[in-house]
Amino acid sequence: MPAPTWSSPVRYVETDQQGIAFNAHYLVWADEACTAWFADVDLPYADMLARHLDMRVRASTLEWSSSARFGDVVDVEVACERVGGTSWVLAIVVRVGERVCCTVRTTYVLVDRDGRPVRVPDDLRAAWLAGSQPVGG
Numbered sequence: 001m002p003a004p005t006w007s008s009p010v011r012y013v014e015t016d017q018q019g020i021a022f023n024a025h026y027l028v029w030a031d032e033a034c035t036a037w038f039a040d041v042d043l044p045y046a047d048m049l050a051r052h053l054d055m056r057v058r059a060s061t062l063e064w065s066s067s068a069r070f071g072d073v074v075d076v077e078v079a080c081e082r083v084g085g086t087s088w089v090l091a092i093v094v095r096v097g098e099r100v101c102c103t104v105r106t107t108y109v110l111v112d113r114d115g116r117p118v119r120v121p122d123d124l125r126a127a128w129l130a131g132s133q134p135v136g137g
Contacts, residue, residue, distance in 0.1 A: 005040060005078045006033035010068050019070040021101075026062055030092040030104045033076035037090070041127045053118065058087060058107040065100045072096045080128040086110055086117040088128060 006029070014025045038044055048054065068074050074094050081089040092104040112118050 006036045006076045008032070008074055008076075010070055010072045010074060012070055015070045021068040021070075021072075021074075023062070023064070026064075026094055026102045026104060027060060029074055029076050029094055030060070030078075030106065033078050033092055034090055034106070037078035041130070043124060043127050052113045054111050054113070054115075055108045056111055056115070058109050060104060060106040063103045065102065066096075068094065068096050068101045074101065081105070083120055083125045083128055085119055088120065 008029065010021050014021050016022055035045060038048075074096060077093045077095070079091050081091045087107055087109045089105055089107050092106065093100060094102040094104070109117050110120050110124075
């Protein structure tokens with residue numbers, strides 16, 4: 001299993017009355033892990049902004065396999081599945097130990113400071129693809 005990109009205990013505030021993590025928190029965890037992943041591949045978000053580039057979420061899909069519960073520690077793995085002309089897809093797997101809880105796929109679009117889509121520069125494409133390991137789901 002690849003090393004997790006981001007980990008966190010499941011906090012009480014993230015659960016329902018049964019102690020099960022509420023579904024919206026999986027997207028928060030995915031977003032935290034993606035931010036860490038960009039830094040891990042040596043392209044932190046601040047560097048993108050310095051290049052007058054930004055990103056927008058186009059779509060996210062979630063598929064749950066089991067529940068994370070209060071007191072569990074979630075490990076969130078991220079890999080770049082593909083890079084297109086102006087967009088890329090990150091595959092994110094949320095686990096508790098070896099157990100997969102949720103698989104998230106998020107499509108991002110690269111935009112300029114005015115919010116218009118722009119082509120993914122070759123150096124970003126190469127870094128994202130080189131920094132990826134397949135994640136199991």
